[in-house]
Amino acid sequence: MTDLNFPAKESRLQWAEFFAGGGMARAGLGDNWKCVLANDFDHIKVKCYAENWGSDDLIPGDIRTVPSTIVPDSLDLAWASTPCQNFSSAGKGEGLLGAASSVFTAWWEIIQKKYVAGTHPKIIVLENVRGLLKSRNGQDFRTVAESFGSSGYHFGVVVVDAIHFLPQSRPRIFLVAIRDDIEIPASLVSDNTVQVWHPDDLVSAIQKLPEIIRQRHVWWRLPTPPAMALTLSDILEHDAAVWHTPEQTQKLLDAMSLINISKVKNVARSNSLVVGTLFRRMRPHEGRMRSFTEIRLDGVAGCLRASDGGSSRQMLIFIEGEAIRTRHMTARESARLMGLSDDYSLPTAKTHAAKVIGDGVAIPVVRFLADSLLTPLALVGNYSALKLS
Known part of the structure; x- marks a missing residue:
């Protein structure tokens, strides 16, 4: 140029x-x-x-x-x-x-x-x-x-x-x-x-x-x-994680379709740590709308959205063999997914931070x-x- x-x-x-x-x-x-x-x-x-x-x-x-x-x-x-x-x-x-x-x-x-x-x-x-x-x-x-x-x-x-x-x-x-x-x-x-x-x-x-x-x-x-040189793992805040309880994680897994749960099982067979993202989506099922958990395992997050944008907050899933943990993405992790530096001041409230970042x-x-x-x-x-x- x-x-x-x-x-x-x-x-x-x-x-x-x-x-x-x-x-x-x-x-x-x-x-x-x-x-x-x-x-x-x-x-x-x-x-x-x-x-x-x-x-x-x-x-x-x-x-x-x-x-x-x-x-x-x-x-x-x-x-x-x-x-x-x-x-x-x-x-x-x-x-x-x-x-x-x-x-x-x-x-x-x-x-x-x-x-x-x-x-x-x-x-x-x-x-x-x-x-x-x-x-x-x-x-x-x-x-x-x-x-x-x-x-x-x-x-x-x-x-x-x-x-x-x-x-x-x-x-x-x-x-x-x-x-x-x-x-x-x-x-x-x-x-x-x-x-x-x-x-x-x-x-x-x-x-x-x-x-x-x-x-x-x-x-x-x-x-x-x-x-693109970054992966999802590169933006994680390991010390700031608030993990879901085992019951909450199981509830997310139980809400998966057969296709999505098979993705989890295939990754688990590798016995190496894989990080993916989870979304709650309303999908038609047996004549009515039902909430499903959908997973993405390609090292890329889905599109971040504002807290009032009509979609649920994005979550993370960590699969290492039979050990599976889940949690919500932190505000700082979401900010990094937008290219914001760590010295950018975010709102304290999670929903407020999600609004600023997602929009x-x-x-x-x-x-x-x-x-x-x-x-x-x-x-x-x-x-x-x-x-x-």
Whole structure:
């Protein structure tokens, strides 16, 4: 990659963080970017954000109450990790009509007002769950794409899974938009879809957009994902464990299907220690819904979720021959699965920590996007460029 000439510290790239949560996008972007405004309405997340990043530029409260006039003009980047509950598989499929996810409209009104004034951000990133692509038969994705396309932006979408960087399966879509008056470097544009970043469901969602909107779409080029070096065992807190009782562990095993219990038995035959994850899932059984325990034994955790996101907390299972122990994952272990350093201050209450962590964005993913795409776009003057018409 071409060497980047970063601005001096006093004139770093300026950005705003909407739906900021615990500030994980801020951690991922790093010191070359200066956050000049952060907003979230959840008091638990706001408190956590302030403890880790300070409150000088933090505007607590509902996005509907944030006037566009307090958002700095012509930002280098506006980042929005909008609520995902109504797009998530754990939700009810209400999409943009749902109470949580409908705040996209309120946030976009701020961007729209900046656009009308000619002071809209240079780059916008919208991060959300993959379910947005198919929500309400694609209508919600079309609404989002049309919002960007009609307000002075070209845009591209990539799906990046945290599993490339961390032992957690966490695919997320990132809609990255660039202002029309900015020339896009040819090195950042792909002439074909790369499967790992542009899977079939994304390609299909783009193809279903109206032609006038597809003309504003860009296939972003990202480098090959790195080899993930961590495993689930690497993030464990061995001294902080609170183990389930034997009765609790047996109850979890008894709630397994035959397929899942056979996985446990196969691993037990090796007589070596294997660590996996457990989930409680509601599944149809004999004409009704029943709670099952499901296991994962590939050294990767499932997607972390907030405590109020509709799913139970993730658990760990340790199998060593006939000896089987289980426990809940600690808050610090969950934080490590998001790439947070151990000096990041977490809420004391487990449910509060789960909310901050589960609603966050994986830090190495943000860093990867910043290095590969966002910073080059922000410093576009350093590149020979291709103008999109």
